[in-house]
Amino acid sequence: MSEDYNKGYLDMELLRFTTAGSVDDGKSTLIGRLLYDSKAIFEDQMESIEKASLKTGDGEVNLALLTDGLRAEREQGITIDVAYRYFATPKRKFIIADTPGHVQYTRNMVTGASTANVALILVDARNGIIEQTLRHAFIASLLQIPHIIVCVNKMDLVEYKEEVFDEIKSGFDKISTKLDVHDIRFVPISAKLGDNVVDRSENMDWYDGPTLMYLLENIHIASDINHVDTRFPVQYVIRPMKDEYHDYRGYAGRIEGGVFRKGDPVKVLPSGLTSKIKSIDMFEGEIDMAFAPQSITLSLEDDIDISRGDLIIKDNGLPESSQDIEMMLCWFHEKPMVLGGKYTIKHTTNDLRCVIRDVNYKIDVNTLEHNNDDKIVGLNDIAKITVKTTKPLFYDSYRKNRKTGSVILIDEATNNTVAAGMIM
Amino acid sequence: MDNKYRINHLRELEAESIFVIREVVAQFENPCMLFSGGKDSIIMFHLARKAFWPARVPFPLMHIDTGHNFDETIEFRDKLMKETETNLIVKYVQDSINKGKVIDETGVNASRNKLQTTTLLDGIEEMKFDCAMGGGRRDEEKARAKERFFSHRDEFGQWDPKNQRPELWNIFNGKKHMGEHFRVFPISNWTEMDVWQYIMLENIPIPNLYFSHEREIVERDGTILAAGEFVTLKDGEIPEKRIIRFRTIGDMTCTGAVESKANSLEEIIEEVAATRVTERGGRYDDKRSEAAMEDRKKEGYF
Numbered sequence: 080m081s082e083d084y085n086k087g088y089l090d091m092e093l094l095r096f097t098t099a100g101s102v103d104d105g106k107s108t109l110i111g112r113l114l115y116d117s118k119a120i121f122e123d124q125m126e127s128i129e130k131a132s133l134k135t136g137d138g139e140v141n142l143a144l145l146t147d148g149l150r151a152e153r154e155q156g157i158t159i160d161v162a163y164r165y166f167a168t169p170k171r172k173f174i175i176a177d178t179p180g181h182v183q184y185t186r187n188m189v190t191g192a193s194t195a196n197v198a199l200i201l202v203d204a205r206n207g208i209i210e211q212t213l214r215h216a217f218i219a220s221l222l223q224i225p226h227i228i229v230c231v232n233k234m235d236l237v238e239y240k241e242e243v244f245d246e247i248k249s250g251f252d253k254i255s256t257k258l259d260v261h262d263i264r265f266v267p268i269s270a271k272l273g274d275n276v277v278d279r280s281e282n283m284d285w286y287d288g289p290t291l292m293y294l295l296e297n298i299h300i301a302s303d304i305n306h307v308d309t310r311f312p313v314q315y316v317i318r319p320m321k322d323e324y325h326d327y328r329g330y331a332g333r334i335e336g337g338v339f340r341k342g343d344p345v346k347v348l349p350s351g352l353t354s355k356i357k358s359i360d361m362f363e364g365e366i367d368m369a370f371a372p373q374s375i376t377l378s379l380e381d382d383i384d385i386s387r388g389d390l391i392i393k394d395n396g397l398p399e400s401s402q403d404i405e406m407m408l409c410w411f412h413e414k415p416m417v418l419g420g421k422y423t424i425k426h427t428t429n430d431l432r433c434v435i436r437d438v439n440y441k442i443d444v445n446t447l448e449h450n451n452d453d454k455i456v457g458l459n460d461i462a463k464i465t466v467k468t469t470k471p472l473f474y475d476s477y478r479k480n481r482k483t484g485s486v487i488l489i490d491e492a493t494n495n496t497v498a499a500g501m502i503m
Numbered sequence: 504m505d506n507k508y509r510i511n512h513l514r515e516l517e518a519e520s521i522f523v524i525r526e527v528v529a530q531f532e533n534p535c536m537l538f539s540g541g542k543d544s545i546i547m548f549h550l551a552r553k554a555f556w557p558a559r560v561p562f563p564l565m566h567i568d569t570g571h572n573f574d575e576t577i578e579f580r581d582k583l584m585k586e587t588e589t590n591l592i593v594k595y596v597q598d599s600i601n602k603g604k605v606i607d608e609t610g611v612n613a614s615r616n617k618l619q620t621t622t623l624l625d626g627i628e629e630m631k632f633d634c635a636m637g638g639g640r641r642d643e644e645k646a647r648a649k650e651r652f653f654s655h656r657d658e659f660g661q662w663d664p665k666n667q668r669p670e671l672w673n674i675f676n677g678k679k680h681m682g683e684h685f686r687v688f689p690i691s692n693w694t695e696m697d698v699w700q701y702i703m704l705e706n707i708p709i710p711n712l713y714f715s716h717e718r719e720i721v722e723r724d725g726t727i728l729a730a731g732e733f734v735t736l737k738d739g740e741i742p743e744k745r746i747i748r749f750r751t752i753g754d755m756t757c758t759g760a761v762e763s764k765a766n767s768l769e770e771i772i773e774e775v776a777a778t779r780v781t782e783r784g785g786r787y788d789d790k791r792s793e794a795a796m797e798d799r800k801k802e803g804y805f
Contacts, residue, residue, distance in 0.1 A: 093512040160667065162648045163641045165694045172512040174692055186669055193671035306508050315525045319558035327557060333522045333673070338508065362553040370508045374521040374554070387529055411669050425674050428529070485672045494678035496668040 091167065094300060097176045097191040097224070099215035100201030105232050109201065109270035110164060110177055113292070116277040119166035161191045170296045185218070185444065185459035186411040189499055192222035193485070196300045199291075200229050204237045204267075208250040210445045216251070217444055220258035221407060221461065221501065223481055225303045227263045228294055234283065235269040241285040257447055259478070262298075266291050304371045305480050308396035309337030312427035312483070313389045317376055329360055329376040330385055335427065335482040336475075337393065338370040339377070347383065348390040348398070348473045354381040388429040390473050390483075398473045398483060405439070406486065406500035407477075408456065408464050414490070416456040416464075416498065423489040424500075426472055427482065432491075433466040463503070477501035513701050516693055520547070521554040522673060523652055523689040527634055528561055530677035531685070534634035537623075537805060538564040538591070540576035541752040542709050543638030545583075546698055547690055549707050551636075552587065563590040565635070567623045569615040569754045570597045571733040576752055579710040594626040613735060614756040620804045624660040627684060634677070634685040637805050642694040646797035652691050658682040660803030686805075695750075696775055703768040715748045715766045726759040750775075 100106035113119075164175040176191030178184065192198065198219040202212055219227050229251055237243045244267045255263055266275055267286050274280035277292040289297070317329035339345075343356045359366050360376045369375045377391065385391070390398065410416055416435060424433040440449040441462040456462045477484030488498040510518070524547075527534050536551060538544045551560045566580065584591045596615050599605045604625070605618045627635055641648045651667050653675045668676055677685055693701075702709060719730040719742045728734050730742035733755045747760040748771075761778075765771045 091512045092509070093515045160649045160664065162645075163692070164648065165642045165692075167694070167696065172694075172697070190669045190671055194673075301509050304508070314522070315529045317555055317558050321557065321559075324557045329557070331525055331554070333518060360557070362556040372515065372518055373510065374518040374525070376556075423678070425676065427674075482672060485674065487669075487671060487674050487676065489676055489678060494676070494680065496670075496676045499669070499671045 091169070092171050092300070093174070094171050094197065094295065094298075095174045095176065095195050096197035096199055096295065097178060097188070097195040097219075098199045098201070099178060099188055099218070100199075100211075100232075104201040104203050105270045106177070106201050109199075109230065109232065109268070109276070110175060112270050112273060112276050113175075114164065114166050116273065117166045117168055117292070161187045168292070168296055173295065185214075185409065185461075188215070188218050189222060189409045189411075192218055192224055193481075193499070195222070195224045196303055197226045197228060197295065197298060198224040200227060201232050202229060202247055202251075204231050204233045204243050204247065207243075207247055208254065212251070213254055213447065214444045216254055216258055216260070217442075217447060220260045221409075223259070223477060223501070225262060225300070226298050227260055228291065228298075229263065229265045230270075230291060231265065231267045232270050234267045234274060234280075235272050239267075239274075239280075239282040241283075244286070264288075264294055264298075266294065305336040306338060306370060307336070308398075308475065308480065309339060309393040310335040310371075310398070310475070310480065310483050311339065311377065311391040312429070313385055313387055313391060314428045315387060316385065327378065328382070329378050330391065331374075331376045332391075332428065333374045334369055334371040336371050336480050337396070338368060339375075339393070340368045341365070343393055345379070345391050346394055347385055348392065348400075349471065350384065350389070352381075352383045353394075354379040354383060356380075388427075390427070398475050400471045400473050402468050402471050403436070403465060404433075404468060404472060404474070404486075405463065405465050405503045407503065408462050408488075408498050408500045410456045410458060410460045410462070410498050412490070412495060412497040413458050414497075415458075418454055421491065422497070423491055424466065424468060424472075424486050425489065426474065426486045429472070431468050431470055431472065433468045433488070435464060436467050437465040439463040439465065464500075466500075474502050476503060513697060513704055516690075516697055517550065517553070517701070519673070519692060520550045520689040523675070523687065524551050524554045524636065526675050527636060527677070527687050527689075528555075530675070531634040533630075533632050534562045534636065534687075535565045535592070535627075535630065535632045536560075536562060536636040537638070538566050538580070539638070539753065540566070540572070540580040540710065541638070542698055542702065542713065543640065543690060543693075545709055546693075546701060546707060547636065547638045548583075548587075548589075549705065550689060560587070560589055563592050563630075565592045565594065565626055565630070565632075567619045567626065568593050568595050569619060570595060571615055571755045573710075573712055573729070573752065573755060575710050575712050579708075583708075592626070592630065594622050596622045598622070599625065610735065614754060616754050616757050617799065617804075619754075620660075620799065620802050623805070624803050627660070632684065633679070634687055636687045636689055638690055639688045639805060640693050640695075640698075641688075641691050650688060650691065652688055653677055654686040654688065655679065656684050656686060656803065660684070662686075662801050662803070664797065664801070696772070699768065699772050699775055703772065710752060712749045712752055713771065715746055715764050717744055717746055718760070719743070720745050720747060720760060727761065728757075728759060729755055731755055 162177045178187045178191035200215045248265045268275045275290045313330045314332035346353050357378045357380045359369050438454045440451045475483045484502045486500040490497045599622045605621045651670045720727050721740045748763045765774045
């Protein structure tokens with residue numbers, strides 16, 4: 080890209096991370112600390128949570144009130160829904176998906192994890208690795224969050240002992256052999272007192288690794304996107320009713336993988352028709368090259384029939400194509416999945432229907448054990464299932480591409496989003 | 504670091520918002536975009552122009568006019584609509600008052616802010632819009648921090664924060680029953696700072712009210728309000744001239760100004776970076792109670 084395209088007041092990178100941990104792990108305290116130390120908490124917000132803290136009689140200022148915005152959350156002192164929070168340092172802009180950690184809120188964790196580059200997993204140093212830690216790690220792996228940072232919190236309450244940290248670290252390493260995670264970092268912290276959050280701790284000389292903030296600012300995320308296999312799901316066809324663009328047809332969409340250049344030969348799926356990229360059109364003018372995750376408009380040399388839901392690719396790294404799809408599914412709704420039932424399946428810019436063919440197994444998120452006998456998939460269950468779609472789907476495995484490998488299922492009677500699926 | 508295939512945070516936010524706006528046009532039959540003349544709706548409209556270029560924006564804009572707008576806002580709005588050949592629909596809160604649907608608040612703290620909800624919902628119903636895009640941002644207010652990009656509304660226009668549809672990856676579910684509609688927030692993930700940086704990056708014109716100027720004001724409970732025919736003075740309040748600018752632009756009765764000499768985008772960005780109060784900190788409408796925004800949103804507010 081040209082310098083111009085990226086010029087800005089501050090040339091920063093965007094990093095999305097999710098925070099998992101229970102109420103007692105000090106998750107909200109950690110977020111509050113990050114926001115406070117990076118000066119993202121404002122005086123009026125502080126004033127407002129001070130006021131609310133007095134009302135609940137907490138005694139001290141409860142930073143959880145910063146993220147728990149809904150009335151019911153404040154009254155019950157729990158986090159109901161994913162809350163998005165923002166802060167920035169001169170290097171990066173951060174989006175936090177703060178998700179509740181209770182077992183009944185797996186769906187929120189999955190939601191928050193779906194767009195994250197990094198998962199922060201909090202472990203209470205006093206309790207070590209518990210069932211919930213495993214659950215969080217499993218979800219991070221299932222959703223293929225590329226980087227995991229394990230924050231061993233409340234180090235102040237274990238006298239900042241290195242052995243405690245080491246034990247948790249080796250315990251987590253044992254878990255991770257069972258999971259599909261590649262980049263795991265460990266940081267000993269005290270969210271409450273600030274040790275190793277933004278500033279280096281003076282209480283843990285034995286730790287010579289980076290602080291949490293340093294990791295967040297520097298973890299390499301540019302390679303998280305698949306820049307090899309070209310994927311351009313057509314979102315909308317642009318036909319200007321203007322004289323100067325009389326015959327113009329532009330295919331608008333967001334690149335979900337690979338790099339497209341002017342002049343590249345392309346193929347359209349499912350039709351299989353081929354053409355060449357005539358231009359990549361942006362509001363500010365034509366560009367020579369575009370890549371994920373840019374939103375662009377393509378025009379082609381030949382006038383071929385293309386509509387929403389079609390996939391434009393280059394002739395290397397073809398996607399899979401099938402009507403029988405195996406996926407890991409997370410069920411979101413109180414009403415259990417109906418085996419043999421029909422659902423709307425949304426995949427990239429495509430809407431199809433599918434029928435649930437089989438439940439291969441369910442996974443116990445606390446033990447990671449497979450259960451081949453239980454076929455009932457209910458709220459917060461995770462299962463491997465097989466569906467048959469009405470038409471062939473052009474997809475990648477979720478491991479290869481998180482965008483072309485993911486689907487949601489919609490209940491046709493209620494229109495509710497009832498499940499998220501990661502194609503195997 | 505591999506800089507070849509990398510875009511900065513503003514370009515990534517832009518790509519996300521453009522995707523969302525295009526998704527609205529693809530999924531809904533009769534969408535509109537709410538436009539107030541404030542900076543958030545100005546950049547949202549700018550993103551819409553980018554999303555469909557070289558075609559025109561394929562939906563109308565709708566302005567819910569409280570009748571208490573700054574003249575500068577209305578002039579700016581009309582000029583922009585003319586230049587971009589955009590179809591603008593204006594619905595007046597005054598009409599809702601005349602029809603007896605709502606009652607104008609009286610007294611010194613009177614505001615038409617809450618009344619807008621009725622006019623907005625009536626406008627959506629009358630025009631048969633099945634989706635209204637809004638410039639709400641999640642960093643503005645804590646109830647908004649929980650809002651989806653695609654926010655489902657029942658047939659009364661209400662938001663049910665406890666029963667929102669999960670939203671994963673960039674797959675948006677806009678399916679609905681007859682009579683229901685959606686609110687979509689394309690710039691959900693932008694912060695105030697992002698908006699200002701983007702205005703500068705893209706050189707987007709904004710009303711002069713955002714820049715430092717001298718104005719007659721009254722200061723009330725720490726909020727600086729523009730003195731004018733719509734702001735009823737309390738006993739003992741005497742308007743005075745000060746050098747101010749507005750961080751948000753809305754109804755004159757509740758939009759607070761800040762004392763500022765920032766006269767360029769660079770200076771505004773510096774000021775935003777240094778400031779210790781959120782931009783809605785000056786909004787009189789939010790100060791009414793701790794959950795003021797959530798309550799208004801449940802009823803169908805922007």
